[in-house]
Amino acid sequence: MIRRAAVWAAALVALAFLALPIVAIFARLSLTRLSTSVVSDALVVSLKTTFAAQALVLAFGTPAAYVLATHRFRGRSLVVTLVELPIVLPPAVAGIGLLAAFGRVGLLHTRLPFTQAAVIVAVAFVSGPLYARQAIAAFEGVDETMVAASRTLGASRAKTFFRVVLPLAGGGLGAGEALAFARGMGEFGATIMFAGSLQGVTQTLPLAVYQEFDVDFHTALALGALLVGVSAGLLITVKWLASSSTSALRFAASSSV
Amino acid sequence: MISSAVLTILAAASLTNVFPQVAPKDRFSFGGSNMLAAQIQQAAPADVFASANTKLPEQLYEQGLVEKPVVFTRNELILIVPKKNPADIHSVYDLRKPGVKLVVGAVGVPVGDYTRVVLHNLGLDDVLNSVVSQETDVREVLAKVALGEADAGFVYTTDARTVRGKVATIGIRWSAQPIVEYAVAVVKSSHHLAASRAFVKSLLGRTAQAKLRAAGFLPVR
Numbered sequence: 153m154i155r156r157a158a159v160w161a162a163a164l165v166a167l168a169f170l171a172l173p174i175v176a177i178f179a180r181l182s183l184t185r186l187s188t189s190v191v192s193d194a195l196v197v198s199l200k201t202t203f204a205a206q207a208l209v210l211a212f213g214t215p216a217a218y219v220l221a222t223h224r225f226r227g228r229s230l231v232v233t234l235v236e237l238p239i240v241l242p243p244a245v246a247g248i249g250l251l252a253a254f255g256r257v258g259l260l261h262t263r264l265p266f267t268q269a270a271v272i273v274a275v276a277f278v279s280g281p282l283y284a285r286q287a288i289a290a291f292e293g294v295d296e297t298m299v300a301a302s303r304t305l306g307a308s309r310a311k312t313f314f315r316v317v318l319p320l321a322g323g324g325l326g327a328g329e330a331l332a333f334a335r336g337m338g339e340f341g342a343t344i345m346f347a348g349s350l351q352g353v354t355q356t357l358p359l360a361v362y363q364e365f366d367v368d369f370h371t372a373l374a375l376g377a378l379l380v381g382v383s384a385g386l387l388i389t390v391k392w393l394a395s396s397s398t399s400a401l402r403f404a405a406s407s408s409v
Numbered sequence: 410m411i412s413s414a415v416l417t418i419l420a421a422a423s424l425t426n427v428f429p430q431v432a433p434k435d436r437f438s439f440g441g442s443n444m445l446a447a448q449i450q451q452a453a454p455a456d457v458f459a460s461a462n463t464k465l466p467e468q469l470y471e472q473g474l475v476e477k478p479v480v481f482t483r484n485e486l487i488l489i490v491p492k493k494n495p496a497d498i499h500s501v502y503d504l505r506k507p508g509v510k511l512v513v514g515a516v517g518v519p520v521g522d523y524t525r526v527v528l529h530n531l532g533l534d535d536v537l538n539s540v541v542s543q544e545t546d547v548r549e550v551l552a553k554v555a556l557g558e559a560d561a562g563f564v565y566t567t568d569a570r571t572v573r574g575k576v577a578t579i580g581i582r583w584s585a586q587p588i589v590e591y592a593v594a595v596v597k598s599s600h601h602l603a604a605s606r607a608f609v610k611s612l613l614g615r616t617a618q619a620k621l622r623a624a625g626f627l628p629v630r
Contacts, residue, residue, distance in 0.1 A: 256495070257557040265558045266510060266541035348512070348542025348553070355543075363545060366443040367517045369450070 177376045185374035193352040194360035195378060201268060201356060202336045205275035209332055213284045214325070218317075220284075221291030232288065238281045243341025246278055250346040270347035271354050279336035283328040290324025291317065323395065330391050337383050357382070414604040417454060419445040421461035421519065421591065422546035423484065423565045427624040428459070431617045432608060441518045441546035449474055449596060456599040457608055461519035461547070461565075463592040475594035481612045483627035484565045484589040486520075486527050488579040489554050496560035500579060504536045504561060511536065512550050512559040515543035520550065523587045524563040530585035551576075565589070567625040590629075 185191065220232055238246060250273065254262045264270045294317050302312040318325075340358040347354040349363065357379045364372040416435040420428050421442045428437055438445070442460040449458055449469055458475055460466045466478035490498045496509045504511060514521025521543065528536055541559065544550045550562040555575040569578045593612055595605040611617055618628065 251556065251558065255556070255558050349515070349544070350540065350542050363515055366441060366447050366545065369447065
């Protein structure tokens with residue numbers, strides 16, 4: 153009995169600890185601050201760059217994950233580790249790395265720094281690996297006999313991938329993308345180092361929070377509330393899409409094979 | 410007792426190199442003065458606040474958070490370009506060239522406010538359209554120019570001296586210079602009030618002033 157009470161107490165402490173900062177943001181929120189141009193500009197920049205980055209993550213990360221999940225070759229574990237490495241890198245290190253690689257005086261001498269494209273690159277770099285890692289696991293979990301059956305029954309490789317593999321891996325892909333999305337929305341360190349901070353161009357919501365903390369704490373709170381709202385909304389949407397599409401596609405897959 | 414207290418000093422980023430020489434045993438948190446002021450407003454544990462302007466400590470003084478601020482040194486602004494000078498800038502008026510990547514401090518950050526005064530005094534307000542990034546303290550401006558990512562940036566003359574060999578400097582005429590005065594104040598919630606007051610007093614003393622001058626800071630008028 154006592155032990156059960158202790159478990160509940162610990163659980164309550166953990167929940168309260170996690171919820172309190174969120175509650176505090178909303179408790180002290182002044183809605184009028186949401187209408188300033190700093191806030192609306194940052195929201196637009198954040199949404200644009202996050203969606204663009206996630207499109208790139210899906211377009212390049214999905215094939216990369218599929219190849220890594222279905223092929224065994226020498227040095228594969230090294231490659232997988234390399235893919236996962238940005239997850240554990242401090243964002244500041246990511247920023248330095250991006251500058252060293254894509255800076256004007258970096259290895260590739262690009263003109264990326266200080267552009268909106270630089271924000272997209274930074275977000276893709278830090279959030280992509282979260283998706284890729286989950287996607288590799290999802291593709292690896294696909295039952296090979298299903299794939300073999302599809303091929304035996306005359307479906308092409310492409311058809312098999314889109315009608316069998318993708319639906320079966322869908323749940324894992326969706327979950328990975330939800331994580332990547334959330335991480336991308338919150339990206340701060342690599343962005344401020346690689347892309348700088350300019351209202352309406354490169355200043356995302358987290359960067360605006362940082363700047364407004366010095367200028368006007370209540371605007372920072374409003375930005376924080378917005379970020380909580382947008383992130384939570386996107387997370388719930390992506391999760392819901394992933395779960396519903398998975399079941400729908402599973403049904404489609406089972407009926408078409 | 411007093412001499413054994415290790416003070417926590419929140420100081421403007423431009424004091425990063427010189428303050429540890431002035432007070433080797435104390436702990437420092439360097440950053441944009443406005444960020445440090447915001448931290449004091451949020452009750453950060455600190456003993457002394459040294460700002461790159463007088464406005465912020467005066468505001469905190471009016472709010473009852475610090476004791477009366479004292480001006481202890483001065484500085485000037487300068488334009489820096491990377492040593493290779495990719496945008497071929499040789500005078501402040503070259504900032505008008507199309508496509509120049511100019512980096513400045515954000516509004517509210519002391520160096521950002523001073524930069525806007527300089528540009529206004531020079532009749533170069535339009536140059537603000539060339540700004541590609543607004544930084545939260547002067548050392549961020551310095552880093553982005555010294556690294557060669559930005560074409561030009563406004564910093565204090567004392568900052569430029571810390572990256573000699575990486576940047577070239579372009580002076581700003583005396584009549585366009587803003588008044589850059591640094592003020593220091595004891596934080597009222599400090600647990601080491603006596604030691605903090607002694608530190609503020611020592612900043613005005615001969616030893617500290619000599620070290621500030623050696624770093625390129627200007628004596629109080």
